[in-house]
Amino acid sequence: MSVERRTFQRGMSLIELLLAVVLGVLLLIGLGRLLAYGQPLQQSLVRQAERQEHMALLNHLLGELLQGTGAQGCLATTDTVVNFLNTPWSSLGLLAPSPGVEIVAEPKRAPAFASIRDLAEDSQALVVRGYGAPLATLSEDLAGERGRAKLFAADSRIDSGDVVMIRDCRQASLFSATSTRHSGGHVRFSWQAGEGGLANSDSGVTQDGTVASATLALNEPSFAEGAGLYAPTSSLIYVAESRLSSADRPVYALWQKTLSGNALELVTGVERLYLRYGAWRADHGGEIGYFDADNLPLDARVVLLAFCELRACDERLEHVPQKHWPRGGRGRP
């Protein structure tokens, strides 16, 4: 005989069910808020880190660039810089050592930016000129038409046709090195005259028109042992369309173009650049002013460069693939 065992199952009452649902919803709301706080927090941290990284990069880059501007060193003046190239001072462009820092209010109209496409509207630009890269030190007095110099570093080179500045604390000269020969950490060079625009002329001239009469120098004695040879370090800093830009989503970026190198995209998302000179003059016990590119008085001594970059809203960049800087040093274009 089999005994049938019955199982009684009792469900939850409506009150119990409602309570469970309410408690569950409350927990879900709590968890939702948790997630809602977490995501913006993380995005905010990432943005902050990116901005700091960009600012650190710009601080380093601009500091290095500005240190080499003009680069008359102990000479500290452009009055005794002689141009021995066939190109007149007014046409030297980025090969001129001065003005060291020049704000360009409308880069689209400036000859220096003629080759650059997709410049941003309403954005200013910066031209930094100088001979800040040390190449070699004269190892014997300059004489005749040949010189010998000890290279500054193992990878330093002065090739034929390179425009270099030679300077000491009295004078400086721009010339094109010719017939260069490297051996044992030294370089031999000459400065024969030629026909091309960047070849040497028979005589040099200063910016105010004084003609040089000495050996590759304005005054005798010419350059002696210890004088330095320097390479140009001029650059253009401007805002133009990013490589990540597309027709339906234009993106702008801060760019740098060196004298002989390719353009390098520095910071993606920069839409405009505003620059101003911070200047000083000795009148009335010392006066200070901040001047736009077109308003800098002739007697002003520029001591500061105010650099203001305006970035696109972060939301606009969210759907643009981000570029990342390679670790371990600054790339050379």
Added chain:
Amino acid sequence: MLRGFTLLEVLVATLLVAIPVAATQMLMLRSAAVVGVVHSDAHARYAASHFVARVSAFHLGGFWPDSAVSPGQWLRNIDMELSADDLPVSPPQCINRWCSASQWADFESAHLACVLNVQLLGDFCVDVVGIPHHAVTDRSTRFTAFNVRVSAGDDFAVAIEWPRLEVNQTPSGMHRITLGTVLRNGTP
């Protein structure tokens, strides 16, 4: 017979789950507050270092006569106190015109206030900062209240204070950063 959970069991279980959830939520809120403080701290340090860089450029770049700067002393005009509640109504304009050292010091203090609080850009800082009105600005970090103290004498120090906000956004005391050398009496 299978018996379901009793209401008491459900309540206890819910409570046990809710405690860590609430704790984690508090942790996240506190983290958000800490991030806010870090943002504010970074912004204040940026504003202070920006101010120091501008002052230093003119202090070191100008050949000041002894009447303006004594040897070994900082430009005395920049010794000042500033509060968000006490901003200059119409600071001197030093953009595209020359200013005396004292006018420039007032201009710089107004500029520092604008860096600390870009919210003021519309009605106070357009002329001071001197960038176009339509310029997009970063409004994520701003100080609605702040105190600034700049000491310039033998030493040079900038101190910036702003309200410390609790998790529930109520102020409790002040955060403070100092850049430069603290003066001998300890109050930059």
